[in-house]
Amino acid sequence: MAEDKKTPQLDELEKGPWPSFVTEIKRAAVKSPAANELLGLMERSYEDNKGHWKHGGIVGVRGYGGGVIGRYTDLPEEYPNLKEFHTMRINQPSGWFYSTKSLREICDIWEKHGSGLTNMHGSTGDIILLGTTTDELQPTFDEFSDAGYDLGGSGSDLRSPSCCVGPGRCEFACYDTLDMCYDITNEFQDELHRPMWPYKFKIKMSGCANDCVAAIARADCSVIGTWRDTLIINNDEVKAYAESGMNIQRLVCDKCPTRALEFDAINNELTVIPEDCSRCMHCINMMPKAIQPGKEKGASILLGGKSTIVKSAFMSWVIVPFMKMEPPYTEFKDLMYRIWDWWDENGKTRERLGELIYRVGMGTFLREVGLPPVPQMVFRPRANPYVFWQEEEINK
Amino acid sequence: MSKEPADPKIKEKVLAYLETVEKAKSKDIAKAIGEVKSDVDNAIKELAIEDKIEYLYITTTFVALKGKVGAP
Numbered sequence: 001m002a003e004d005k006k007t008p009q010l011d012e013l014e015k016g017p018w019p020s021f022v023t024e025i026k027r028a029a030v031k032s033p034a035a036n037e038l039l040g041l042m043e044r045s046y047e048d049n050k051g052h053w054k055h056g057g058i059v060g061v062r063g064y065g066g067g068v069i070g071r072y073t074d075l076p077e078e079y080p081n082l083k084e085f086h087t088m089r090i091n092q093p094s095g096w097f098y099s100t101k102s103l104r105e106i107c108d109i110w111e112k113h114g115s116g117l118t119n120m121h122g123s124t125g126d127i128i129l130l131g132t133t134t135d136e137l138q139p140t141f142d143e144f145s146d147a148g149y150d151l152g153g154s155g156s157d158l159r160s161p162s163c164c165v166g167p168g169r170c171e172f173a174c175y176d177t178l179d180m181c182y183d184i185t186n187e188f189q190d191e192l193h194r195p196m197w198p199y200k201f202k203i204k205m206s207g208c209a210n211d212c213v214a215a216i217a218r219a220d221c222s223v224i225g226t227w228r229d230t231l232i233i234n235n236d237e238v239k240a241y242a243e244s245g246m247n248i249q250r251l252v253c254d255k256c257p258t259r260a261l262e263f264d265a266i267n268n269e270l271t272v273i274p275e276d277c278s279r280c281m282h283c284i285n286m287m288p289k290a291i292q293p294g295k296e297k298g299a300s301i302l303l304g305g306k307s308t309i310v311k312s313a314f315m316s317w318v319i320v321p322f323m324k325m326e327p328p329y330t331e332f333k334d335l336m337y338r339i340w341d342w343w344d345e346n347g348k349t350r351e352r353l354g355e356l357i358y359r360v361g362m363g364t365f366l367r368e369v370g371l372p373p374v375p376q377m378v379f380r381p382r383a384n385p386y387v388f389w390q391e392e393e394i395n396k
Numbered sequence: 397m398s399k400e401p402a403d404p405k406i407k408e409k410v411l412a413y414l415e416t417v418e419k420a421k422s423k424d425i426a427k428a429i430g431e432v433k434s435d436v437d438n439a440i441k442e443l444a445i446e447d448k449i450e451y452l453y454i455t456t457t458f459v460a461l462k463g464k465v466g467a468p
Contacts, residue, residue, distance in 0.1 A: 054468045056454045063444050065451030065459075072467060084467075134467075155457035156421075190397035194444070195457035196422050196437040344433065349421065350456050 007043040025117065034081040034115040034131050041079050053085075059155075060086070060137035065195040067151025068137055084133040088114070089126035089152035090144060091185065091192075094178040095165040096121065105147055113140040123218070124202070125162030126152035157195035161185050163205035164212040172284065173207030174225030174297040175325035181205055183329055188336075197340070198347035198356075199309075208293065209281040215305065216316045220353045221336070222302040227294035228322050230274035231283070237290035242268040252286050298324045300376075301335070304354025314354045317362070321376040338369050363390075402439040406431050410439050411461070414449060419458040419465055 007022075014020045022039070029036035045052050057070040069087040076083040090106070106127060110116055115131030122128040132140060141151065152160035161184050164170070166177030184203065185192070191201075204215035207225040215222035242248055248270065253261045260276035261283060263269075270290070284291045301323055302316035323331055339353065342365070347356045357365045366373055409429040414420065420428075426436040440459055443449045452458045452465055 057452060057465070057468045059451045059453065062447055063441075065444065065457060069453065070467065155451065155453040157457065190399075190441065194397065194437065194441045195451055195453075196397070196433075196440070198423075199456055344423070 007039050009046040010043050028116045032115045035117055037079045037081045041082055060134055061141045064151055064193050066154040066157045069154050085131040088129040089154055091150045091152040091160045092125050092127055094163055094181040095168050109143050124159045126160050153192050155195040156197045156199050158188050158191040159200055159202045161203045162213055164207050166207040174227055174293055175299055177205040177207045187333055197344055199350045199352055209279055217305050219305050222316050223299045226279045226300050228296040229294035231272045232292040233270050234290050235269050238270045239268040241287050241290055252283050255282055298322050304357055306352045306354050310351055311355045318376045342369050398438045402442045406435050407439040407443055414461045419452055419460040421458055
């Protein structure tokens with residue numbers, strides 16, 4: 001049994017000034033036999049240089065197709081409390097805002113039904129609850145449901161939409177990410193809970209191009225706040241930055257990726273060339289008191305971000321340069337339904353949307369989904385624009 | 397996915413098809429029984445709520461008759 005074993009390799013991970021997951025599992029092990037055996041199994045994995053987990057299979061909550069990931073150890077005789085050690089995903093609130101009361105409630109339910117171990121949060125965004133048995137899945141779900149929580153996504157479904165803290169804490173947010181995340185989570189309940197697609201689909205919402213949820217590299221659909229008009233510059237504040245000793249030319253203008261800013265060092269005035277600005281947020285981050293996003297705000301829609309699976313990792317492509325993002329988000333929802341129908345019809349098993357677009361071509365995707373090609377659809381920033389001349393359109 | 401009730405005939409066809417296989421993706425079920433995929437998805441949703449079928453994750457998500465596929 002694990003309590004009889006030493007864990008010298010795991011103990012190394014408790015050294016240093018940072019928090020240690022090993023320390024936390026040891027704390028949970030005081031109450032939970034499964035957490036105790038988990039220490040032994042992890043040490044064993046480090047010794048053997050292999051994981052001792054099998055995963056997949058059941059979901060185990062009536063009517064749901066996602067939100068539970070079945071996990072089993074391949075050493076059940078040695079670690080009987082890990083014979084079944086399933087993960088549950090609970091859909092997080094928009095922007096991960098909790099009261100301490102709700103966090104206590106989540107932990108109390110999980111200590112009652114599972115190992116007590118949590119991962120706040122998984123990369124999908126959900127509250128991750130680590131380790132329970134098949135028999136406990138439905139009772140755990142029922143108690144969370146009574147407390148107002150729902151399962152998140154897993155498998156070939158829409159994963160729980162996630163967003164940055166948006167206007168809740170950030171002046172840069174170009175739309176209400178929190179409201180949109182809540183709204184579309186409710187709209188897409190079937191897509192979230194009944195896996196029906198070739199593979200997973202993630203929607204992540206960032207209020208600006210700082211992209212604090214890293215949507216562009218991870219999400220099949222990124223909704224990234226931007227503005228359609230031009231930067232707002234307050235030259236009184238520019239002067240204050242200059243007088244405080246800030247080297248505006250070097251730190252701001254020279255680092256503008258499109259050289260869209262010009263600084264008059266004699267008069268301490270900053271001007272922007274609107275048509276060259278790519279709305280990257282660098283100047284705003286450097287001089288937030290002097291530069292603000294424009295007034296006509298909305299979001300860019302990007303598609304195709306993913307990690308390596310069928311193909312290598314992809315960054316997202318801009319598909320819609322600007323869309324107003326206001327309730328009830330009808331234009332966005334309609335676009336999602338069209339894209340999903342196309343992907344579901346044409347995608348191979350385990351093929352993400354970006355991989356399908358890569359396979360059949362962006363031109364085919366745009367024509368069949370009904371989107372116009374625009375210059376902002378670039379393969380790499382400021383380079384290689386797609387050209388969509390069809391044979392019949394060429395005037396020979 | 398449709399918010400309307402599923403067609404009972406399609407639900408019967410889905411169950412009959414799942415009797416013949418261990419597990420299947422809904423796209424393959426729709427093809428096998430000659431129905432529109434979105435209608436099959438809707439039928440599967442109701443059958444899962446009725447506890448007649450269950451979703452399984454084995455590198456991707458399948459559906460199977462309840463209890464037909466054991467733990468890995």
